[in-house]
Amino acid sequence: MKPPVFDYEQPTSLRAALESLSRNTGTFKLLAGGYSLLPLLNARTISPECIIDISRIGELRYVTEEAGTIRIGALATHDQVMNNSAVIRECPIVFEAYKHVGNHTIRNRGTLCGSLCFNDPTAEMPLIMSLLGATFVVRSSWGSRTLSANDFFKGPFTNSLMPNEMLVEVRIPRQPAGHGHSFIEISQRYGDRGLAAAGCMLTLKYGVVSDVRIGFRNLGEGLGRVRAVEAELENKAVNAAAIDAASTAARQSVRPEADMHADAEYRRDVAATLTKRVIETALMRAGQTSHVPSFSGRLS
Amino acid sequence: MKERDIQVTVNGRNAKKRIEARMLLSDFIRHELGLTGTHVGCENGVCGACTILVDGTAVRSCCTLAVQTEGCHIETIESLGRVNKLSPLQQAFWEKHGLQCGFCTPGMLMIMTELLRQNPNPDRAQIRERLNDNLCRCTGYEDIISSVERAVELMRAERGVQ
Ligand SMILES: Cc1cc2nc3c(=O)[nH]c(=O)nc-3n(C[C@H](O)[C@H](O)[C@H](O)COP(=O)(O)OP(=O)(O)OC[C@H]3O[C@@H](n4cnc5c(N)ncnc54)[C@H](O)[C@@H]3O)c2cc1C
Ligand code: FES
Ligand code: FES
Secondary structure: OOOOOOEEEOOOOHHHHHHHHHHOOOOEEEEOOOOOHHHHHHOOOOOOOEEEEOOOOHHHOOEEEEOOEEEEEOOOEHHHHHOOHHHHHHOOHHHHHHOOOOOHHHHHHOEHHHHHHHOOOOOOHHHHHHHOOOEEEEEEOOEEEEEEHHHHEOOOOOEOOOOOOEEEEEEEOOOOOOOEEEEEEEOOOOOOOOOEEEEEEEEEEOOEEEEEEEEEEOOOOOOOEOHHHHHOOOOEEOOHHHHHHHHHHHHHHOOOOOOOOOOHHHHHHHHHHHHHHHHHHHHHHOOOOOOOOOOOOOOO | OOEEEEEEEEOOEEEEEEEEOOOEHHHHHHHHOOOOOOOOOOOOOOOOOOEEEEOOEEEEHHHOEHHHHOOOEEEOHHHOOEOOEOOHHHHHHHHOOOOOOOOOHHHHHHHHHHHHHHOOOOOHHHHHHHHOOOOOOOOOOHHHHHHHHHHHHHHHHHHOOO
């Protein structure tokens, strides 16, 4: 179908966009890459009175690194973030997870911040940003506030932005040197919406793991990092029993829903299995000096 | 404003129109400019049949508003070749049976045009990786991969590389 009729504004500066947001009292939507919004408009799932197109605000299209912090502007595309050298070097889990985000054409135009605001329960990046401890810089024409992932994300398809606010930047702090990472997603076909996904980051010193971060996607409402799973490993010596305990904790912590693709029990099994796999892979990688990611072209 | 003037360059030609803001780029190209080579399959961002190049990058035209491309350079399937003078990529799809019904073909040719500009010598794995973008209901994909490999050969020959 075709989008409904709407008013259209195209601010070309952040200031103008924020003014536009505070002026608009009716229903409106920001438009960034459009790859989540346009399908909804085409299907007429939503009919906003006004579209505020922020895609021309060049000043927000950046990925930079300053004093160990990576700053990603609202309009940086998935492709720009995925292939940024500082991102690849400092937080290789981003590249690993991005291989599952749509496909090349989607990543050409879709934005990281759009994906975070949309917060689709199957989207990979909300989990990755939670694992990385990223902070979210939110602005309105009144001022700005900085939120943790926990405070920014609400339930599926929701975030904590006020109507006059927009996400302007995501900040990824410096990650522990030599940390291990892993992200694994299960889907029916490579590139499809994820059935379930898990991610893990950890640090390994003298056989003891610390700074363990484990979380899931599409395995229950609001699941980001899951402390009950992390606690099974934190400050413990790595052995098969600890990994099994984490895997069991994952099975108990997730609250998956059944749909036409898989029932809840299957998804619990997947959560337990993925937990084991991401921990094992992260352990294997921990302490290696460089994680040079390669796009092997493998399709699963 | 519900309407807007836009000016874009399409396949090297200037186009200027007053359009509704809600008009999809795919409809702008097909209905306003009469370039019906770009196909519309799902209008949902999933199939890739509508893919065109905007400022050199592949874009789903069904999930882009025409007004978003103000001032941009657009390339559609019509920019590739003619019936009596196919481009190397088109020639290769013809030789290697890279199409059956042809519905997905305009999108396939445009994503592969982008790939071959970024990487003139992709290997089979890289071609497969990029093919992940678009759907084809007929060929089973293998012939499309072979077609792109053949296009690489043809283009190398054109450039005089052995
Ligand atoms: C075929 C297909 C497959 C896909 N597969 C995946 C996938 O596997 N994984 C995945 O994560 N995503 C996937 N996506 C979605 C894609 O990643 C989108 O690009 C992304 O979710 C939204 O980013 P966008 O820039 O396109 O945002 P838009 O569609 O423009 O906006 C999305 C929402 O966020 C709001 N918004 C955007 N920017 C801001 C901002 N700065 N501040 C406040 N609100 C804002 C908009 O108002 C809108 O509600 C897929 C999309 C398609 C079409
Ligand atoms: S018609 Fe645009 S992606 Fe299917
Ligand atoms: S040739 Fe028929 S869909 Fe691809």
